[in-house]
Amino acid sequence: MTEKKVAVIGFPVSHSLSPLMHTTWLRKYGIEEGVYEKKEVKPGDLVRMLEESFEDTAWRGFNITIPHKEEALHVCRTLTWRAERMGAVNTLFRGEKGWIGDNTDGWGAVRSLEEAGVDFKGEELRIVVVGAGGAARGITHAFLEEGQKSIVILNRSCEKARSLALSLRESHEGCSVEGYGFDKWHEVIREGDLIVQTTPMGMVGCPDFPFDFEGAKGSCVVMDIVYRPLHTPCLVRAREAGLATVDGLGMLMYQGVPGFEGWFGVKPEVDGSLRRSLLEAIGERD
Ligand SMILES: NC(=O)c1ccc[n+]([C@@H]2O[C@H](COP(=O)([O-])OP(=O)(O)OC[C@H]3O[C@@H](n4cnc5c(N)ncnc54)[C@H](OP(=O)(O)O)[C@@H]3O)[C@@H](O)[C@H]2O)c1
Incomplete structure (x- = not known):
């Protein structure tokens, strides 16, 4: 049996829930050859580490987390359209040449x-995104790719x-996207x-x-999208105002699906039992 190795790379990486999530899926689908580890890699050591790993065919891929998402992009031989547009990668797959x-x-x-x-394919939604960093970039791109046209950042x-x-x-013709400071909140x-x-x-x-x-x-x-704590001040206040809320754990679980499917050949299910395992690991409850 040839081992299939994957790891999450970050600095620090000890907090990452990805090993628990992928190991839960490996067990669930009986993929005995699959291994998912964490690797703490200092900024500056990433390129060499990824190049060396490519020489060992047991390495099927990686998840990339803070602070390497932009630097890892430059090691890739090929990028998916969405990684290219977002200027950052969080998942690597083994290609023929890189x-x-x-x-x-x-x-x-x-x-x-x-x-x-939330129905992205139905009516046009008026979307407000708080933040303009890497996660906001990825999320706003994805909303526009779903056909949405109106975003305020x-x-x-x-x-x-x-x-x-x-x-x-510039990248999505015909959309209305505006950016403001926090003074426009209300x-x-x-x-x-x-x-x-x-x-x-x-x-x-954090503040x-x-x-x-x-x-x-x-x-x-x-x-x-923050999930530590699960019930963030933002969500608590939204609930107090009677609004429906969605916490950040769902995004974390779903972003792992394409990676697992590409590395191990099974599309994993995001279900209540996985959510319960992750909640237990971070000491939270629904
Ligand atoms: N649920 C998930 O799966 C998931 C996935 C990715 C990220 N995340 C979480 O998302 C958060 C952002 O990640 P990122 O990669 O986008 O980070 P990033 O690229 O560093 O961007 C951070 C953003 O937050 C703003 N910000 C930072 N500190 C702030 C403060 N004290 N007050 C107001 N605004 C502040 C920054 O504003 P300025 O431009 O003014 O500096 C910037 O817009 C992190 O907490 C991360 O854990 C969750």
Whole structure:
């Protein structure tokens, strides 16, 4: 039996839930040759590490996390269209002559929202995205690829929000994407059908999420991609305002699906038992 090895690479990487998630799937589908590890790789050592791993055919691929998502892109021989557009990779697959880089973060967010009942293929949604970093880039791209056309990006640095909005307008003809600073919060959320929080605000050890949802439409859905804590201040306040909410664990689970399927040949199921294992690992409850 030839071993099929995969690892998540980050710095630090000890907090990553990916090994637990993929190992749970490997056991569930009886893939005895599959191994999923974590590898702490310092910035500067990534390129050599990935090049050396390609020489060993037991390595089927990698997940890439902070801070390597942009640097890993330059090691890839081929990129999927979405990784190329997002300028970052989170999943590598073995190609014939080198690593193939993909970015599944936005896809994971879309699948998680669909599971919660958001219909991207139906009516045009007015979407508000808080943050303009790597995750926001992936998620906004994915929303536009789903056919959505109206996004407002709110960010601490207004300049960064504007710049992401401009690049999205350039890559997706006919869409309306605007970027503003946080001072527009109440004005913008009034119109929102979907609000997605992508900054670390409210995460353990980070500054609080400072806004409330006064004036938001009763039908608005709020997602926070932070999952430590699971019930973030953003989600708690949205629930207090009577809004439907989606936590960040769904995105985490779904973004892992394309990788597992590519490495091990089985499309894994995102289900309640996987969610319970991850909740237990982070000491949280639904
Ligand atoms: N659920 C999942 O599967 C999943 C996947 C990916 C990421 N995440 C989470 O998403 C978060 C963002 O990740 P990322 O890769 O996008 O990071 P990033 O590229 O570093 O971007 C961070 C963004 O958050 C903003 N920000 C940072 N600190 C802030 C603060 N104190 N107050 C207000 N805004 C602040 C930044 O604004 P400026 O431009 O003004 O600096 C920027 O827009 C992290 O917490 C990460 O754990 C979750």
